[in-house]
Amino acid sequence: MTDITVHRPGPRAWAGLLICELKMVARDTAGLIVPIGLPMLILVMNASSAGRETIAHGRTAFDVYVLPLVFTMVVATTGIVNMPSFLAYYRRSGILRRLGVTPASPALVLVAQAAAGVLQIAVGIAAAWILAMLAFDANPPMRVGAALGVLALTVAAMYAVGLIVAAVSPTPNSSVAIGLSVFFALGATGGMFGGRDSLPEVITTIGQWLPFGAGSQALSAAWIGAPIEASNLIGLAAGLVFGGVVAAVFFRWD
Amino acid sequence: MGTDADHRHRRQGLALPNLDGMHATTSSPAVEADRLHKRYRSKVAVEEVSLSVAVGEIFGILGRNGAGKTTTVELIAGLRRPDRGTVRVLGLDTRRDRARLRQVLGVQLQEATLHSALTVTELVRLYGSFYRDPLPTGDLIESVGLTASHRTRFENLSGGQQQRLSIALALVGRPRVVILDELTTGLDPEARRQMWATLERLRESGVTVLLVSHAMEEIERLCDRVALLDEGRVAALDSPSGLVRRAGFAQRVTFRAATPVPDGLLEGLDEVERVRADGDRVIVEGRGDLLQVVSVALVRAGVVATGTRGEQAGLDDAFVALTGHRLDTEETVR
Numbered sequence: 001m002t003d004i005t006v007h008r009p010g011p012r013a014w015a016g017l018l019i020c021e022l023k024m025v026a027r028d029t030a031g032l033i034v035p036i037g038l039p040m041l042i043l044v045m046n047a048s049s050a051g052r053e054t055i056a057h058g059r060t061a062f063d064v065y066v067l068p069l070v071f072t073m074v075v076a077t078t079g080i081v082n083m084p085s086f087l088a089y090y091r092r093s094g095i096l097r098r099l100g101v102t103p104a105s106p107a108l109v110l111v112a113q114a115a116a117g118v119l120q121i122a123v124g125i126a127a128a129w130i131l132a133m134l135a136f137d138a139n140p141p142m143r144v145g146a147a148l149g150v151l152a153l154t155v156a157a158m159y160a161v162g163l164i165v166a167a168v169s170p171t172p173n174s175s176v177a178i179g180l181s182v183f184f185a186l187g188a189t190g191g192m193f194g195g196r197d198s199l200p201e202v203i204t205t206i207g208q209w210l211p212f213g214a215g216s217q218a219l220s221a222a223w224i225g226a227p228i229e230a231s232n233l234i235g236l237a238a239g240l241v242f243g244g245v246v247a248a249v250f251f252r253w254d
Numbered sequence: 255m256g257t258d259a260d261h262r263h264r265r266q267g268l269a270l271p272n273l274d275g276m277h278a279t280t281s282s283p284a285v286e287a288d289r290l291h292k293r294y295r296s297k298v299a300v301e302e303v304s305l306s307v308a309v310g311e312i313f314g315i316l317g318r319n320g321a322g323k324t325t326t327v328e329l330i331a332g333l334r335r336p337d338r339g340t341v342r343v344l345g346l347d348t349r350r351d352r353a354r355l356r357q358v359l360g361v362q363l364q365e366a367t368l369h370s371a372l373t374v375t376e377l378v379r380l381y382g383s384f385y386r387d388p389l390p391t392g393d394l395i396e397s398v399g400l401t402a403s404h405r406t407r408f409e410n411l412s413g414g415q416q417q418r419l420s421i422a423l424a425l426v427g428r429p430r431v432v433i434l435d436e437l438t439t440g441l442d443p444e445a446r447r448q449m450w451a452t453l454e455r456l457r458e459s460g461v462t463v464l465l466v467s468h469a470m471e472e473i474e475r476l477c478d479r480v481a482l483l484d485e486g487r488v489a490a491l492d493s494p495s496g497l498v499r500r501a502g503f504a505q506r507v508t509f510r511a512a513t514p515v516p517d518g519l520l521e522g523l524d525e526v527e528r529v530r531a532d533g534d535r536v537i538v539e540g541r542g543d544l545l546q547v548v549s550v551a552l553v554r555a556g557v558v559a560t561g562t563r564g565e566q567a568g569l570d571d572a573f574v575a576l577t578g579h580r581l582d583t584e585e586t587v588r
Contacts, residue, residue, distance in 0.1 A: 004344065006353045007386040016383040020372055027371035027407075093367035101331055101361040102427070103353070104384040 009104050017108060021116035024086070031085070035077040036124045039070045040131055046070075047136045057225050063139045067132060068219030069192065072154060074124035076186065076212055079158030081179040083117050084166035088175035091166075091252065114159060121155060142225030150222055150236075154215035157236040160243025161186070161211055167250040186212035209235035282345055284309045284431050284462035285330060290339035292325050299325040301486040303339075307479075312453065312463040314473040314494075316569075317483035318579060323466045324364060326483065327433050330464065331361050343431055357386070360429030362420050364436050364466075370409040374400050374419055377408060378426060385427030398422045399448055413440040421449065425456075432456065435466045450476060470569045480569075484577040494569055501572035505544035506565045508537050512558040519555050523547055539567075 025031065043066060050062040087110070090096050096106045132138035141147040165182060169175035187193070189203050190213030199207070207213030214235035221228045285307035292300040300322040307313040317323045328334045330341050332348035332355055341348045346355045368377050378395055382388030395404050398418040403411060411419065417440050424432055437453075438446040453476055456463055467473050473480055474494045482490040482497065490497055498504070505525075515536060520529045525542040538548055545564030552559045574580055 004346065004354045004358055007357055009384045013380075013383040016380050020369060020376060020380050023376070024369055024371045093370075094363065094365065095367060095369060097333065098363055098366040098368065098423075101333065101356065101359070101363070102381060102384045103356045 007103060009108065013104060014108070014112070017104070017112040018115055021109075021112045022119065025082075025116055025120055031082050032120075035074055035082060035120060036127055038077065039073045039124060039128050042073060043067075043070045043128055043132060044135075047132075055224060057142055059139050059142065059224050062132075062136055063141075064220050064223050067128075067138060068216045068223060070128050070132075071125050071151065071219060072190070072212055072216040073187070073192065074128065075121055075151070075154050075158050075215065076183055078117050078121050078124065079155065079162040080165060080183045080186070081162075081176065082120070083113060083159065083162045084169065084175045084179050085172055086113055087163075087166040088169050089172040092172055117159070118155065125151075141219075141223040143222045146228060147219060147222035150215065150218040150228065150232075153233070153236045153240070154211065154219075157211040157215070157239035157243070160240045160247065162243075163247030163251065164243050167247045167252070186210050189213055190216055208232060209238070211236055211239040214239075282309075283307055283342075284311070284344055285313070285464060286342045287326070287330060288340050290326065290329050290341065291337045292322075292329060292334065293337055298486050300329065300336075303481075303483070303486070303488055305481050305488065305491060307462060307464060309462055310457065310460045311478045312457055312465060312476050314477035314480040315464065315466045315483060316468065316470075316473050316480050316573070318468065321483040322486040323468075323483055324435060325486075327435055327464060327466055331359065331433055357427070358430045360424040360427060360432040362424040362432075362434045362437070364439075366420065368408045368416075368419070368423070371407055373407050374404045374411070377419065378422060381423045382426045387428060388426050389428060394422050394426055397452060399445065414442060414445050417441055418445065418449070421452070429461065431462045431464070433464045433466075437465060437467060438469060438472060446472075470573075474569050482573065482576055484579065490572075490576045497572040497576070498567050498569060501567050501575040504541045504567050506537065506539050506567060506571075507545050507548045507562065508535055508565075509548075509552070509559040509562040510534050511536055511552075512560060513556070515552070515557050516555055519551060519557075520548060523551060535561075 046066045046069070047062055050060070050066045052060050052062065054060055055064050090109065090113075096109065099106050099109055129138070161182060162179070165175055165179045169178050184192075189199075189207035189210055191199070191207065192212065204213075208217055208229065208231050214232040218228045218232040218236070221232075283306045285305070287303060287305050290300050290303040291298075303322070303326055305313075315323050315326060325334065329336050330343065330348065332341075332343075332352050335349060343355055344358055346358075348355055369380075372380070374395060375391060378391045382391060382394075392401075392404075395401055398421055400415060400418055400422070403415060406415075408416065408419070417438075421434065421437065424434065434453075438449050441449060450472070453463060453465070465473070465477060477494055479491065479493050480497060481488050490500060492500065511534070520526050520536075520538055523540075525544050525547045526538055526540040528539040530537050538544065545562070549559075549562060570580070
């Protein structure tokens with residue numbers, strides 16, 4: 001049968017799938033509260049204790065420590081908790097299998113889901129940033145380019161960790177449980193529950209290599225205009241590679 | 255395949271695939287499975303399954319739960335890799351030519367869910383966007399009777415509505431071969447009749463349908479031929495009426511005898527093939543005008559019979575005769 005030609009889903013399919021993924025995210029109200037509401041809450045709670053004294057180059061402790069922490073949280077909740085729970089649900093419910101018998105590749109879904117997640121992160125960060133500017137006179141980072149680069153690398157690393165969570169969790173519920181555990185473990189070592197100075201040294205050392213600590217420390221450095229620690233960048237890159245490999249080995253479509 | 259005028263006419267119908275430029279060569283089968291074998295760990299799910307489905311045929315796959323029906327269609331859909339054997343759909347190898355297969359094969363999977371928060375219209379549009387020339391969204395939704403709930407999210411649809419949407423999505427890409435796994439499970443009688451009508455229209459438009467079912471009535475009514483699966487093997491492959499003939503009898507008469515039936519009375523009749531007793535009931539199997547012949551013989555012999563009933567043998571009788579199981583239970587009959 002030579003008359004059957006392959007028609008690859010075009011831009012319309014990609015756009016349609018992305019819009020559908022966004023609708024799924026937007027209609028999952030509870031799923032939106034964590035990545036957008038929680039960081040704003042942390043922002044407000046830490047704003048008073050951070051103080052307004054300038055650390056360097058006109059940047060306050062709030063700018064240098066609280067904002068990077070909050071932005072990293074937005075990225076981590078979306079990448080490690082939300083994205084894997086969607087993937088686990090898609091797999092469990094047979095959505096990936098159903099798409100597997102259409103001309104659309106299930107990989108298309110992963111890409112659309114990732115893109116929807118990035119948009120979600122952008123909204124979460126924008127919301128936190130607007131609140132920070134309006135309520136706490138936040139200052140932009142000294143090195144905007146470096147900050148954006150670090151943010152992009154952090155997103156990639158967190159997604160890679162999220163893919164591990166999606167690959168190892170058997171059910172949607174367990175993926176939320178595993179995702180939250182990983183999120184809190186990474187957050188704890190990365191200074192989410194108080195300054196890194198108050199943590200035992202060994203944890204601080206580990207934390208600066210793991211995606212959460214590495215991401216927020218590198219963002220802090222970009223904010224204050226300091227050079228970014230190589231260990232942070234290596235940690236983020238290693239997380240990305242490790243997560244990608246583990247997910248590629250263990251990920252199941254059904 | 256017909257003329258261009260035929261095609262135009264056919265395309266006016268709802269949910270009918272566009273066959274323009276898609277003339278199948280009638281000589282080669284739409285689906286050809288050759289000695290398929292699939293094992294899951296220690297359990298053999300499908301063993302030496304061979305079947306050939308002609309273009310335009312509605313082909314039934316009938317069997318009990320666990321007989322290997324779903325595995326068979328998953329192998330045909332290219333969702334699983336057979337341990338041995340090959341499958342070709344419209345001449346395409348289902349593993350190597352997957353990309354081309356996906357263009358022409360529509361699949362409705364048993365118990366596959368869709369994006370829960372998307373509406374009927376959104377889902378039909380989304381799945382349609384994957385194909386070159388999808389059916390118009392509104393027409394397709396109407397043809398499966400979901401117009402009134404086109405803005406309802408998938409998670410809020412009833413089981414029957416979800417089923418109908420799932421069938422719509424199998425048809426949205428104008429497929430040439432459609433696999434429908436448990437088409438009418440969970441549908442009410444009205445919706446079931448609607449689905450059957452949709453299938454009849456598909457047949458008229460030349461689409462090949464592979465219908466997995468354990469609903470006898472559905473198979474008898476719709477299918478041109480049926481493969482009867484039992485314990486992973488094809489126990490029989492024939493038209494529904496051919497299968498019934500293989501059951502060995504066409505008619506059955508049952509009655510309760512209030513007085514003894516003389517030995518050899520019924521056995522001696524030409525039309526009678528077999529007589530057996532089931533408690534106080536007598537079951538007579540045979541052919542011709544069996545009810546009339548048996549009644550007359552009983553009256554002449556002065557036997558008082560009550561509750562006399564005549565039945566045509568059906569596919570379920572054939573199933574029992576050919577596999578030794580009833581279709582709807584796990585019990586073995588003989």
